[in-house]
Amino acid sequence: MTARTVVLLRHARTAYNATLRLQGQIDIPLDDVGRWQAAEGAAALASSHRAARIVSSDLERAADTAAAYAQALGGDVAVQTDVRLRERSFGAWEGMTGEEIAERWPEEYAAWRRGHDPVEAGAETKVAVAARMAEAVREHADALEGDETLVVVSHGAAITLAVTTLLGIDVDGWRGIAGVHNVHWSHLHRYGADAVPEWRLVAHNVGAGYPLDRWQAGPDWNLEPETKSA
Template sequence: MTARTVVLLRHGRTAYNATMRLQGQVDIPLDEVGRWQAEQGATALATSHRAARVVSSDLERAADTAAAYAELMGLPVETDPRLRERSFGQWEGLTQDEIVDRWPQEYATWRRGGEPRGVDAETKAEVAARTTAAVRDHADLLDGDECLVVVSHGAAISLAITGLLDLDATAWRGISGMHNVHWSHLHRSAPGAVPGWRLVAHNVGAGYPLDRWQAGPHADLEPEPKSA
């Protein structure tokens, strides 16, 4: 048997997200907004998907996001390094301007959907292979009517979905990026059907307007009036 439903959930915001730095596999924690997003997203996700297992990337930002949801389910968080974000090698921790300044041609290739060479980055095919294998392995441990929630990272999730839909991870770019603590829902196809999974929903969140979601828990607070 295998899980009938797989939910892929992206982690909450970090300081690198807030300052537009490329994270890759740098292991940094959630910031204040990210912790709030994890709590709000967990509550929203629990209303529609009740997992039998919760599996996460072993990077802190993903594992802590997973913990917020798993606590509501009364489940432990299992970690799997195959669910880590794509490694961007020498680019990790840098801003777009810093990358463009040092690797203008490689950056232009990346923006066109190609592979940046000479920067020690993982290829898209490599990431799709490891993330897809991880999701399938964990899904195979569940019964057909159960749900698996997997907590991972933006590029890793896009490439996992591409792999689960049996599409070419190197050439196909039809999956949009995901916001922090938003999720995608895939459903197992009938036996023998191709592909083996179908994408039911993508980039679903807790229902906040995006600007409010990115601003965090204090966005609604009015500033104190200044004394005359």
């Protein structure tokens, strides 16, 4: 048997997310807003999907997000880590903003924005990321029964590539699936090896229901600004 429901959850916010720096496989912790997002998003996900297995990237930002979800389930499901669920490696570009990359690698940055792999920077190819992600998802799903749910906690680019390849779409030449926000998820349903495609996308970029500006602002979004006394 194999799990028919798979949820791919992106990690909560980090300081690099907030400053638009390319993280790749640098191990960045959650910031204060990220910890709030992890708790809020975990509660929302637990209300609709109760995992029989939780598997996470071994990078801290993903593992801590997975731990928040496990806690929201009552702590009955342990979090497993799998290095195959890491974010795409971006080589020399990791830790840099788009402006910094464009200044130092103008031609390759422009090619990357058009959808090509930045090979000169030492980045991992989209095909390689999709392959390792799909392998991990299938392996962990195969360990469950058909009525059980697998929750996979990973990263933005890695999740987009995983969803694309599981839907049977060429990841090297098609960019039709937008990325998910922090602590938002994609829900896939597996129809079986004889179905074409084997997996179908049920929902994408689902979260706790906050407007995006409030979600990015964190728990203090509704506080009145301080006013100076006369």
